[in-house]
Every structure is written in C-alpha cells, then in structure tokens.
Amino acid sequence: MAAALLLSPLSASAKADNATPPERTPLFNAESFMLDNGMQVVVIPNHRIPVVTHMVWYYTGGADEPRGKTGVAHLMEHMMFKGSSNVPTGEFSTRVKTLGGQDNAFTSLDFTAYFQSVPARHLETVMRMEADRMQSLLMPEDHVISERDVVIQERKQVTENNPRAHFAEHLNTAAFINHPYGRPVIGWMQEIKNINRGDLMDFHDKHYAPNNAILVVSGDITAEQLKALATEIYGAIPPKEIAQRDWTDIPVVVGDVEMHHSDPRIRQNSVMKIARAPSFRQDKTAALSLQLLETILSDGSNSRLYKSLVVDQKIASNVSMSYNGSTWEDGKIWLSATPNDGFTNKQATDALMYELNKISQNGVTDTELSEAKTRLTESAIFARDSLSGPAMIVGRALITGSSLDDVEYWAYDLNNITAQDLQNTAERYLNENNNPFVTGHLSPAIVKEEDQVQ
Amino acid sequence: MAAALLLSPLSASAKADNATPPERTPLFNAESFMLDNGMQVVVIPNHRIPVVTHMVWYYTGGADEPRGKTGVAHLMEHMMFKGSSNVPTGEFSTRVKTLGGQDNAFTSLDFTAYFQSVPARHLETVMRMEADRMQSLLMPEDHVISERDVVIQERKQVTENNPRAHFAEHLNTAAFINHPYGRPVIGWMQEIKNINRGDLMDFHDKHYAPNNAILVVSGDITAEQLKALATEIYGAIPPKEIAQRDWTDIPVVVGDVEMHHSDPRIRQNSVMKIARAPSFRQDKTAALSLQLLETILSDGSNSRLYKSLVVDQKIASNVSMSYNGSTWEDGKIWLSATPNDGFTNKQATDALMYELNKISQNGVTDTELSEAKTRLTESAIFARDSLSGPAMIVGRALITGSSLDDVEYWAYDLNNITAQDLQNTAERYLNENNNPFVTGHLSPAIVKEEDQVQ
Numbered sequence: 046m047a048a049a050l051l052l053s054p055l056s057a058s059a060k061a062d063n064a065t066p067p068e069r070t071p072l073f074n075a076e077s078f079m080l081d082n083g084m085q086v087v088v089i090p091n092h093r094i095p096v097v098t099h100m101v102w103y104y105t106g107g108a109d110e111p112r113g114k115t116g117v118a119h120l121m122e123h124m125m126f127k128g129s130s131n132v133p134t135g136e137f138s139t140r141v142k143t144l145g146g147q148d149n150a151f152t153s154l155d156f157t158a159y160f161q162s163v164p165a166r167h168l169e170t171v172m173r174m175e176a177d178r179m180q181s182l183l184m185p186e187d188h189v190i191s192e193r194d195v196v197i198q199e200r201k202q203v204t205e206n207n208p209r210a211h212f213a214e215h216l217n218t219a220a221f222i223n224h225p226y227g228r229p230v231i232g233w234m235q236e237i238k239n240i241n242r243g244d245l246m247d248f249h250d251k252h253y254a255p256n257n258a259i260l261v262v263s264g265d266i267t268a269e270q271l272k273a274l275a276t277e278i279y280g281a282i283p284p285k286e287i288a289q290r291d292w293t294d295i296p297v298v299v300g301d302v303e304m305h306h307s308d309p310r311i312r313q314n315s316v317m318k319i320a321r322a323p324s325f326r327q328d329k330t331a332a333l334s335l336q337l338l339e340t341i342l343s344d345g346s347n348s349r350l351y352k353s354l355v356v357d358q359k360i361a362s363n364v365s366m367s368y369n370g371s372t373w374e375d376g377k378i379w380l381s382a383t384p385n386d387g388f389t390n391k392q393a394t395d396a397l398m399y400e401l402n403k404i405s406q407n408g409v410t411d412t413e414l415s416e417a418k419t420r421l422t423e424s425a426i427f428a429r430d431s432l433s434g435p436a437m438i439v440g441r442a443l444i445t446g447s448s449l450d451d452v453e454y455w456a457y458d459l460n461n462i463t464a465q466d467l468q469n470t471a472e473r474y475l476n477e478n479n480n481p482f483v484t485g486h487l488s489p490a491i492v493k494e495e496d497q498v499q
Numbered sequence: 500m501a502a503a504l505l506l507s508p509l510s511a512s513a514k515a516d517n518a519t520p521p522e523r524t525p526l527f528n529a530e531s532f533m534l535d536n537g538m539q540v541v542v543i544p545n546h547r548i549p550v551v552t553h554m555v556w557y558y559t560g561g562a563d564e565p566r567g568k569t570g571v572a573h574l575m576e577h578m579m580f581k582g583s584s585n586v587p588t589g590e591f592s593t594r595v596k597t598l599g600g601q602d603n604a605f606t607s608l609d610f611t612a613y614f615q616s617v618p619a620r621h622l623e624t625v626m627r628m629e630a631d632r633m634q635s636l637l638m639p640e641d642h643v644i645s646e647r648d649v650v651i652q653e654r655k656q657v658t659e660n661n662p663r664a665h666f667a668e669h670l671n672t673a674a675f676i677n678h679p680y681g682r683p684v685i686g687w688m689q690e691i692k693n694i695n696r697g698d699l700m701d702f703h704d705k706h707y708a709p710n711n712a713i714l715v716v717s718g719d720i721t722a723e724q725l726k727a728l729a730t731e732i733y734g735a736i737p738p739k740e741i742a743q744r745d746w747t748d749i750p751v752v753v754g755d756v757e758m759h760h761s762d763p764r765i766r767q768n769s770v771m772k773i774a775r776a777p778s779f780r781q782d783k784t785a786a787l788s789l790q791l792l793e794t795i796l797s798d799g800s801n802s803r804l805y806k807s808l809v810v811d812q813k814i815a816s817n818v819s820m821s822y823n824g825s826t827w828e829d830g831k832i833w834l835s836a837t838p839n840d841g842f843t844n845k846q847a848t849d850a851l852m853y854e855l856n857k858i859s860q861n862g863v864t865d866t867e868l869s870e871a872k873t874r875l876t877e878s879a880i881f882a883r884d885s886l887s888g889p890a891m892i893v894g895r896a897l898i899t900g901s902s903l904d905d906v907e908y909w910a911y912d913l914n915n916i917t918a919q920d921l922q923n924t925a926e927r928y929l930n931e932n933n934n935p936f937v938t939g940h941l942s943p944a945i946v947k948e949e950d951q952v953q
Contacts (some may be wrong), residue, residue: 055917112566113747115677212755215676219756222672223569231676233750293567296687300760300939302673306753312708485754 071453089263097264105252106223116232128183181469209310307490326446334470514659525907537710551718559706562679572685582637662762708739759946780900788924
C-alpha cells in the first residue's frame with residue numbers, strides 16, 4: 046500500500062516527460078553525524094511501525110586478510126556470536142529473539158555488517174550488546190574449532206558441491222589477478238582449515254573499532270534520540286589506530302582467458318563471462334549507466350537478451366547480464382547463457398555479444414531508457430518502504446565509499462543519465478575489445494564406469 | 500681437456516652396463532660447516548688455477564615481498580651495489596674489477612645471490628665487501644629513484660616489449676593462483692613504480708642476515724683457510740630473528756585454463772603449456788625422472804618430440820618440453836610448439852601430447868634411459884669443471900632445500916632411476932587428466948590502418 050503511494054510521483058514524472066527530470070528530493074531523508082571517537086552515525090527515521098533496524102557496518106572484510114589467511118573475516122563474523130564480556134557464548138541471537146527481534150550478519154570482501162530488527166523500545170539493549178562485542182570477544186577455543194568446522198561444511202555445501210560456484214570462483218580469480226577481490230569471501234578451503242584463535246583475535250584487534258565502523262539505524266527513532274544513545278553507548282569506546290588498506294593494482298591484462306570445466310553433476314552446457322567495470326565510488330555515471338543497461342538487457346521477458354536469444358532465435362533457454370557496482374574497488378559484470386540443445390556455447394555467446402555490440406553501435410531507444418529508469422526508481426522506492434531495506438542500502442553505499450548524497454539523490458542522478466551515456470558505457474565496458482572478459486565453459490562429464498557408485 | 504678426463508669413468512660405466520650402477524662417489528667433494536651465528540658455509544676446493552668464486556646466497560626473494568610490493572627483492576639486489584658503510588656508492592663492481600675479477604647477482608622468487616670470481620689472494624677483500632653490505636646499506640634516496648627507473652626500463656625491455664614474455668607472465672599467474680610463484684620476479688610494473696626507500700630498508704632489515712644466508716666458495720682454497728676467514732669476517736655479524744616464510748597453498752584447481760593473445764609483433768602462431776610438478780626438495784624421484792624425461796623428449800634433434808613433430812610429421816618447426824625443479828615449492832613443466840604453416844596450434848598440441856601419453860602408456864626403452872643418464876651426467880661433470888659452476892649448482896640446490904648429499908650423489912641417484920619411475924612420473928605429471936596444464940596461444944595480430952605509424 047504505502048509503496049504504491051510513494052512511487053507514484055517519481056515514476057509518473059519519469060514516464061510523462063523524459064526531458065523534465067524529477068525534483069531533486071532525497072530518497073531516505075537520512076541524517077549523518079560523527080561521534081567524537083570517529084564513528085559515523087546515520088539515522089533514517091520512519092515512524093510507520095514501532096520497530097527499528099540497527100546495523101553496524103565495519104570497513105573490514107576479506108580484503109583485509111593477511112596472506113594465507115583467507116576466510117578469517119568471515120569466521121570472525123561467526124565468532125561475534127560466540128560471546129563477549131557481558132553476553133555469554135551463544136546468547137546473542139537468543140536474546141534478540143527474546144526481545145521479539147531477529148538478527149543476522151554478513152561478510153563481503155569490503156565489509157562486515159551486523160544487524161538486528163527489534164521493537165523500538167529494545168534498541169538500547171541491542172546497541173549495548175553490539176558495542177560489547179565490538180570491544181571484547183571471549184573467542185572460546187573450542188568454539189573457534191567448532192565454528193571453523195561449520196564454515197568448512199558451509200564451503201563444501203555452497204562451493205565444493207556446486208560445480209558452477211566452484212568454477213566461478215576460479216573465473217573470478219582470473220579476472221582479479223594480484224588483487225584481494227580474486228579471493229573467495231568464505232576463504233580457500235585449505236586456508237580456512239588453518240585459521241586459529243590467534244588469527245581471529247588479531248583480526249578483531251586490528252579492525253573492530255568505532256572509528257572503523259558506521260552505525261545505521263532506520264525506523265521508529267529520531268536523530269535526537271539516536272544521538273543520545275549512540276554517544277552514551279558507542280561514544281564510550283576508545284578509537285584505535287587503523288592501518289590503511291593495502292589495495293593492490295591489477296596488472297595490465299595480456300591475453301584473453303577461456304576456462305573449461307566438465308563435471309558429472311552438470312546437466313547442460315553453459316557459458317559465463319565476467320569482466321571488471323567501475324564501482325559507484327569510481328565512476329558514478331558509468332555505474333548508473335550499467336544499472337540501466339542491466340535493466341534494458343536482462344530484466345524480464347521483454348529485455349533485449351531474453352527476447353532475442355530465448356524468444357526469437359531460440360538459441361538459449363537462459364541468458365543474463367548483471368552488474369554489481371557496490372564495491373570499493375572495481376565492480377563486476379556477469380554474463381551467462383545456457384544454449385538450447387543443438388546450439389553450442391559459442392553460438393549462444395556470439396548472439397549475446399552481438400546484442401551488447403548493437404548497443405555500443407546504435408545505442409538504446411528513448412522509450413527503453415525511460416522505462417528502465419522508471420523500473421529502477423520503482424524498485425528503490427519499494428526498498429525504501431521495507432523494514433531493513435533503507436539501512437541496508439544506505440549502509441552498503443557508505444561502506445563502499447559512496448556519499449550520503451549519492452544515495453539520497455540516486456533517482457535524480459539516474460534520471461540525468463542519457464542514451465549517449467549508455468552507449469559510451471556499453472562501448473567501453475561491454476565490448477570485449479575494450480574490456481577483457483574471462484570466459485568459462487561448463488559442460489556435463491560422462492562418468493566412467495569405474496567411477497560410478499554401484 | 501680436463502673435462503674429457505673427468506667424465507670418462509662415469510659415462511663409461513653408465514654406457515657399459517646399465518645394471519651395474521656407478522660407485523657412490525661425491526661429485527664435488529664439498530664440505531659444509533656452520534658458523535656460531537647460524538651462517539652455513541660450503542667450500543668446494545679445486546686447485547687447478549689460483550682463482551675462487553665467492554657466493555652469498557640469501558634465503559630471500561620475490562616470495563617474501565609484502566602485498567603490493569612485488570619487485571622489492573629484485574630492486575634490493577640492485578641497491579646492494581649502491582654503497583654500504585665502507586664501500587662508497589657505485590664502487591663495489593669497480594673494486595672487484597680492479598682486483599682482476601668479475602661480479603654479478605641474481606634474484607629469483609626463492610633466493611637472492613651475489614657472486615664474485617677473483618684471484619684467490621683477493622678472496623678476503625671481496626668477503627669483507629660482501630659482509631659490509633650484508634650489515635649496512637647506504638641506500639641513497641636519489642639512487643633508489645634512479646635504480647627504480649633502471650628496473651622499469653629493464654621490465655619494459657624484457658617483458659612489456661616482448662609479447663611472448665608478457666603473455667607467459669599471465670600463464671604463470673594462472674598456474675600458481677594464490678601463491679607467491681604466481682608473481683613475476685621483477686615485479687608487476689605498477690608496483691615497481693611505487694617502491695620507496697622505506698620498503699627497501701625494511702626488506703634488508705628483515706631478510707639480510709648471516710643466519711639467513713649460505714656462503715659458498717669454490718676454487719683454490721681449503722676448508723681450513725675458508726673457516727678462518729669466514730669466522731673472522733661473517734662470524735662477526737650478529738644473527739637476526741628471521742620470520743618464517745608464509746607460503747600459501749594453491750587451491751584445488753577447477754577447470755582447464757586456455758589463454759589467447761594476439762599481437763602485431765608476433766610473426767607465427769605458437770602454443771605454450773605450463774603445469775606444476777614436484778621440486779627436488781618435494782620429491783627427488785619425480786624430479787630426477789622429469790630431468791630424464793626432458794632429455795629423452797626434448798634434448799636435441801634425436802629427441803622424441805623433435806623427431807616426431809619436426810622431422811617425421813613436419814607439423815611444427817619447433818617443439819620442446821622443459822622442467823625446472825630447483826625451487827623450494829612446486830617446480831614447473833613447460834611445453835611449447837610452433838606449428839608450421841598449414842597446421843593449427845591444436846594439431847601441434849595434439850601431436851605433442853600424443854608423444855607424452857605414449858610414454859605414460861608404453862614407457863621408454865632401456866637405450867633411451869641409459870643414453871639420457873649418460874648425457875645428463877656428462878653435463879654435470881662438465882659443469883663441475885667450470886670456474887663458477889660448482890658454486891652455482893651447490894648454492895642453488897641448498898638454498899632451495901636440497902641437502903649437500905642430494906647434490907654430491909645426484910649422478911648416483913639419477914642412475915638408480917628406472918624406466919618404471921619415468922613411466923609413473925609421465926602418467927602423473929605429463930598427463931593432462933592428472934595434472935592441469937594452463938595453455939596459451941600466441942598469434943599475430945593484423946594491424947588496423949589507423950593504428951599504424953606512418
């Protein structure tokens with residue numbers, strides 16, 4: 046209900062007259078301030094229901110792991126639930142549940158984030174619990190070992206037992222050579238196995254501090270209320286000296302990489318292609334253009350790729366282009382296609398690349414552009430109206446180097462993107478002659494008799 | 500002359516009766532002892548001419564570089580010639596030349612080595628100079644900058660201007676993912692450019708110490724003489740706490756990697772394949788077998804590959820298999836072929852792999868094996884009789900984790916390798932189903948008109 050009301054003005058203006066951009070109105074009406082210890086605080090008031098989402102985003106993730114210690118950031122996230130000075134081991138999530146709330150956490154190569162959604166009157170309680178584990182962790186040795194086993198099982202299930210995911214990990218490594226983004230967030234299996242308590246304590250010591258984090262609270266709270274609470278609870282935690290992240294540069298790429306993987310668990314041939322592209326922080330115009338291109342090329346059954354490859358030519362049963370630019374360093378473009386029986390990966394890829402090249406050469410139509418803008422704006426407004434959506438969107442943007450204005454005026458900026466921007470961006474980043482793609486071919490493997498389980 | 504005399508007994512026995520191995524006699528008669536500060540000293544006496552080769556091998560190289568600082572170990576090697584407490588900037592090589600000697604240095608991912616060949620009476624002088632730069636370097640800021648420029652030019656010439664070398668760098672990275680061996684010794688261009696004086700000082704502080712080095716002296720010197728000199732000169736240098744090297748493991752490889760590179764500077768299609776294989780330290784039997792396989796497959800116009808692909812089938816103008824196992828971690832196998840006009844890379848590769856598979860399946864003949872043993876043994880004996888050869892061979896073996904016995908009895912051990920060892924090794928390491936190869940295709944690029952310089 047509320048969603049429909051909220052999106053009307055913006056989408057209407059976008060549809061009615063593309064030449065007249067919508068007013069430059071903020072999307073979230075968020076407010077940001079700094080505590081004396083260097084912790085950034087963002088509040089996104091929304092008083093519809095008496096609930097808040099409380100998130101702490103740390104500027105630390107897989108990219109900060111020392112050589113040979115991939116997986117530490119993610120296992121660290123697990124250990125944050127295993128007890129701190131005033132919250133006994135295993136009690137964290139139980140307490141949140143008792144408060145009528147829910148909690149979770151996630152790790153990426155750039156960041157680690159913890160969140161709880163609770164009735165507004167319990168905000169102070171979860172803040173105190175979160176502040177507690179920011180300062181001091183128990184990290185019981187036996188739980189380090191058991192959680193490490195949990196992560197090993199998680200990796201087996203999500204990666205080792207999934208040939209597509211396992212293969213994609215290697216494609217990613219080939220696209221990000223000499224760069225932390227070339228590693229899997231969960232860690233390489235053999236390195237997860239070697240993580241010890243000392244590695245985790247060291248990681249917490251180095252990266253968990255108020256001045257290396259952003260607090261984002263959305264929901265039934267005012268800036269005044271949050272300021273008082275945050276100052277009292279997080280403001281009491283002393284800052285730490287935080288070492289600058291040592292990003293490494295990807296060398297000039299020489300040669301195109303093509304990888305092949307056959308596995309008996311694979312049922313059909315398919316092809317994936319990945320390439321780097323600017324993140325929002327690096328190039329906002331390119332990032333917004335890539336979001337629009339993703340919509341035009343790949344969103345739904347009227348999208349260019351689906352219509353051409355699946356409906357008209359019947360070359361593929363599946364085709365997609367996606368873009369992720371919410372990263373500190375380079376973002377990523379993913380292409381994939383599953384050819385129909387009788388067609389090869391090469392035919393499907395050629396047809397896919399042909400559609401991308403058509404945009405580099407001829408651009409998109411005004412209708413396509415304005416419809417893509419409307420669709421994207423609608424989804425943002427829909428997210429705005431969800432419970433945890435705003436804290437997620439704002440937190441992720443800030444922690445990857447975008448400004449609050451970038452988030453607030455995203456719809457406005459999106460509307461200012463032109464068909465020429467899309468064409469330029471397609472030519473620069475979707476054309477293999479200008480942007481190297483790593484190509485992966487997955488195919489079924491015939492199981493030899495001696496390998497079969499009887 | 501001397502060479503011919505020396506190799507007669509061994510090669511004769513190998514040829515005469517393959518069932519009777521040669522006596523277990525040491526190759527170099529080297530002697531090893533330790534100084535109190537932990538520096539290993541090896542002496543290889545040879546009194547033919549009054550000359551010595553003096554080498555210091557450090558257990559440090561590209562593998563020890565911090566993240567984002569590739570190239571430091573190699574630039575460090577350059578800076579060692581730029582002055583220390585008692586040797587003014589630029590004087591080192593001049594002084595060696597004045598003594599009637601010659602000097603040089605080289606860096607690998609595993610080690611860095613410095614050597615001088617001088618009249619025996621000047622050994623003490625070069626030892627004092629070498630000890631001086633082990634302890635204290637001037638590292639003048641302006642020379643850091645000018646040497647960095649020298650290295651940048653070196654990299655341009657050796658790598659950037661050589662498409663084959665530039666491409667090979669990427670193949671190597673693909674074969675050694677998540678491992679220091681995946682980096683170029685000289686460093687990635689963008690990282691060389693960022694090396695500063697502090698990085699170099701830090702690297703010298705951490706890795707240059709007597710207990711992290713091996714002294715090897717060959718030539719006209721006795722163990723007694725060397726012991727006295729080494730104790731006085733190197734023994735006076737205090738040891739340092741040396742951090743253990745943080746080797747990282749290569750993850751389980753998923754998928755075969757194929758890379759393509761076209762460049763207008765390339766004249767002909769060619770294909771290269773690389774794979775990992777055990778080093779001597781890791782598996783002596785496999786390493787010795789691979790040395791023999793290299794000889795049988797690829798040494799000269801009677802070798803299997805040349806005979807089959809170049810002479811008989813006329814598929815390729817060039818074909819080779821080579822193996823390097825003188826590394827601490829995994830060694831490497833290189834295959835390459837240049838197809839003749841009218842043949843594709845695939846045809847050349849298929850023919851090449853067919854020859855390798857023939858060995859996995861049918862092994863080698865007794866004649867091939869015994870001839871390969873003779874040929875390798877002869878070349879070792881030839882090296883033994885050269886001036887700097889023995890110090891090079893012994894130093895490189897020890898610094899990559901082999902024992903002195905491994906070097907001394909290399910010919911004896913080689914003679915004990917059987918045809919079955921070769922077959923097993925070929926099946927394990929030359930068969931693509933058991934050992935993943937990274938394949939690279941180089942091809943000429945047609946220069947577009949607008950790109951041509953008029």
